[in-house]
Amino acid sequence: MKWKNDRKDDSRALLEDELGAFEGRNPQKPLQHFVQLVRENSNELELCFRGNSESAPRISIYKNNHIIFSVLASGKLEISFNHARYYKDWEKAYYSLVNDYGFSEKKYDGNGNIDIGKITRSAVQKGPLSYEQISKIYKDILIPIFDSYFEASENGKAYDYYKGEYSERVNKNTEKIKQQALYSKLNTIEDGYFFYDLEFAQRHENIACLKEDKNNNKPDMWGLKFDKNGKPEKIVVAEVKCTKGAMNGTSGIVTHLEKMRYYDIFPERRKEACQIMNQYAMLGLRNLNSGNYFNYEDFKSLEPEILLIFTGEAAVLWKNDKQYENDRKKTHEIQPPKGIRASFFVVND
DSSP states (O other): OOOOOOTTSSOOSOOHHHHHHHHTOOTTSOTHHHHHHHHHTTTTOEEEEETTOSSOOEEEEEETTEEEEEEETTSOEEEEGGGGGGOTTHHHHHHHHHHHHOOOOOOBOTTSOBOOOEEEEOHHHHOOOOHHHHHHIIIIIIHHHHHHHHHHHHHTOEEETTTTEEESOOOOOHHHHHHHHHHHHOBOSSSEEEEEEESOOOOOSSHHHHHHOTTOOOOSEEEEEEOTTSOEEEEEEEEEEOSSGGGSSTTSHHHHHHHHGGGGGOTHHHHHHHHHHHHHHHHTOTTOOTTOOOOGGGTTTOEEEEEEEEOHHHHHHHHHOGGGHHHHTTEEEEOOOTTOOSEEEEEOO
16 A cells, blocks of 8 residues: 555544455455445445544445444444334344344334344354345345335335334435435546545544534535646535525525535645545446556545536426525536536536
8 A cells, every 4th residue: 555544643544454454465355245235236336434532443335424333443233123114024124133144233222113223133142144144134124125225215105113103204215315415426537527525524532522623514525626638727626406495594504505614724625535536446346447547646635516406396496486595696506527417507706
């Protein structure tokens, strides 16, 4: 490896030995099978690095911008089984994970209600999973679960098998689905945008610091803007809006505009961007391969760009509603990348 980072760094990139397990360089922890799963299902899965946790560095694998697998560098595997609450065969799926693959037992809350939430599997206690096992978990168990979850989301109502009652208020996931769809398409390093991180959250020393941070925010995506020679020219923080509801309130566009300016001052983001791009290349993900190498000298002085991406009814509102007129004046529209059906606006410097 031609560069190194340190656990004390505010970077989501993995450390060298952690990355090695996902490359297949650690026979005791063959975590490369999860990378292979993403490669072979790149039309629906994305892998993001989560190395900035001192206690549990990991990768997160997303489907429709929901985490389908969390794979810790230790080899521990986590699945959010909350997604199974609208799945009629949830018990069959659950017992298959427990009995066939060695996942943890289900739990109950103080009232005796099902409280599964996150289920885990220890590679130390149970041994590593093969690619065939991981693929079967994904295709035979998790895809049906996630399909039922997003079908319920689309309908806005469904039977909740955990509660044993019909729910009329299932949250919509339009925004998240669109976010990952855009993320998957924006992966060019020649005269265009390459996005390298979803669902960013700034690291804090402790919970108290997190609560005190008035600028604490979760931009939808971090990316880079490349010139025609394949050199990065901007580091990009992006917000995606798709629905009317997403345009207002605490997560509305005006709030995000102001909070995203705060990230301009972080030099750590430039270093992190270079590290993550190189790690994607090493793993052969997001249209990169081992022949790609990114030099930090090209990253350390990058100027920031705040990019707003609108689709659907959010695009209509942004362009035409008077309540956004003053904010529109702070931006200018640019041509979207080829094949992208969305409106792109850059916040003026």
